[in-house]
Amino acid sequence: MRITEDRRNLLKAATMYYSEGKTQAEIAKKMNISRPVISKMLQLARQEGIVEIYVKDENAHSIALALEIEKKYQLNDVIVVPKSIEFSKSTIKHNVAKAAVSYLTTHLTKDAKIGLSWGTTIAEVIDEMPYLSKPGITIHPLVGGIQSQHVYLDANHLTFLLAEKLSAQCSYFYAPALADTIELKELLAESTVVETAMSDARKVELAVIGVGNPLDNTTWKELGYIGKKELTQAKKQGIVGDAVASLFDKTGQTVVTDLTKRMMGMTIEDLVQIPNVVAIASGSTKGTSIQALLNNHVINTLIIDQSIAEQLY
Known part of the structure; x- marks a missing residue:
């Protein structure tokens, strides 16, 4: 098949650049064509399918x-x-935790104020965190405390562990994550210690949170705070996820329930005001929950496994 001179030049430039490794300047000199024209020719070669570039690596799909x-x-x-x-x-959850550690260690600025949520995913991240010297950093829990038998999930405990690993400062949230009654929550919320804890939490620059699906797997459920009655109510109200001290629907908006009226800590509305909310999650059942928070622009940085990513694409 006869090809035009323009086509021949296009093929020639593409071959020299992509196959022979010549620079655009070298090709321009050899073909007696200006460098900007060579650049446009190489771009055209890709647009017309003459050149197709593949990244050959086992992680290429996840990067894409x-x-x-x-x-x-x-x-x-x-x-x-x-x-x-x-x-x-x-194993996947462990790998997600390690990826989160890799991200966090490069984003812990000198005098940063860090907010920390709770749960098994956050606990695994803290466990993987190396010992570093970051004395200027201050870490604040984003939710209240929980009963002692589940201390390994507790935001106060995890805050202390992270501060210890970073040689950093930390504060504590001296109130339960779930008050026994609405009246007790309202009373505690007016106390100086809780007002201070909430004020500190709202001032963080980077918040590290886990995301749960109360209909499948969540820290609230693991702690026994969500039972059959609460699950039935959650389904009726269209709840698809939880984060910090909030339950939310598919739009990422907080849903008020008898349970949330007793929760103590940061809400979805509070998270939206934080410059960098880092959400960490694994497991395909979290896909709908993550999608909802993305719909409401709650998340700024996302660290997830491929099963969730494929639902968001």
């Missing part, structure tokens, strides 16, 4: 997913941890 999600939801950063048939749920 991350970039698409970052662009779609206008996020600061997205990290997608690859899945594998060889990985158990616990």
